[in-house]
Amino acid sequence: MPTQTFFNLPGTKRQRLIDAGFTVFSHASLADASVSEIVRLAKISRGSFYQYFSDKTDLYFYLLGQLREAWAADTIGTLRRHEGDLFATVRELAEAAFTDLSQGPYREFYRMLFLSFSYRGSVQVDDEWTAHYRAQHRIRTNWSQMVDTKRLNVNSDDQLHTLVHMLFGVFAQNVARYFNEAADATDTAVADRYRQNMLTMIDWLQHGVEKETQEER
Structure with a gap:
C-alpha cells in the first residue's frame, strides 16, 4: 500500500510515477520489472521511490x-x-x-x-x-x-x-x-x-x- 508521502505528492509528480509504473509493467513481468527503470522514467531518485512504496510489488x-x-x-x-x-x-x-x-x-x-x-x-x-x-x-x-x-x-x-x-x-x-x-x-x-x-x-x-x-x- 502506498505511503501517505506518496499521496501528499503534487498531482503531476504522482501521475508521472504512475505512468512510469504502467510503462515498465507493460513491457516486463512483475518478476522481471526493474525499479531502476521505473525511477528513471519517473525522474525521481531510488531513495524517493522507497519513501512512496515498499517495493515494486507494492506499486504493481x-x-x-x-x-x-x-x-x-x-x-x-x-x-x-x-x-x-x-x-x-x-x-x-x-x-x-x-x-x-x-x-x-x-x-x-x-x-x-x-x-x-x-x-x-x-x-x-x-x-x-x-x-x-x-x-x-x-x-x-x-x-x-x-x-x-x-x-x-x-x-x-x-x-x-x-x-x-x-x-x-x-x-x-x-x-x-x-x-x-x-x-x-x-x-x-x-x-x-x-x-x-x-x-x-x-x-x-x-x-x-x-x-x-x-x-x-
Whole structure:
C-alpha cells in the first residue's frame, strides 16, 4: 500500500510515477520489472521511490487496484441496472472488459499480466491483490446480496461464488487465448473470435450444452 508521502505528492509528480509504473509493467513481468527503470522514467531518485512504496510489488498492486476498483464500481452499477440478473450482468461486463483489454490504453499492461503467470502464479497474484485491496478498504461486490438467486439453480453462497468464478474464468481464459494469439490491437479478427467464443461459453453455462431429445420434448 502506498505511503501517505506518496499521496501528499503534487498531482503531476504522482501521475508521472504512475505512468512510469504502467510503462515498465507493460513491457516486463512483475518478476522481471526493474525499479531502476521505473525511477528513471519517473525522474525521481531510488531513495524517493522507497519513501512512496515498499517495493515494486507494492506499486504493481496499487496500479492493478486502480484498474480493478473501476471494474468493481461498474459491476455494482450493472448488477443494479439488471436487477440482480447475474448472466445479463456478466455478458455486459465481459463484452465491455474484453474490448477494453484488447483495444484500450492499458492493453499491454493486461497482456503482460495474462501471459506472465501460470495458474499457480495467477492464484498468488489474485490472493496478493485481494490482500492489498482489502487493506485499502476499496469497493467490493457483495454477490450474495446483489444477485437475484431465485433465477439460479444454486443452494448456497458457496455455490453462487463458485458460479461467479466459473463465469469470470471463462472471461479470463478467452482473454489469455486472445493475447497469446494476437500480435497487437489491430488483430480485430482474433479479438472478435475469442469474444464470440466467450459469449458462447457463457450461454452454455446458462442454458446447457446438451440438446433435448425427441422424447424429452
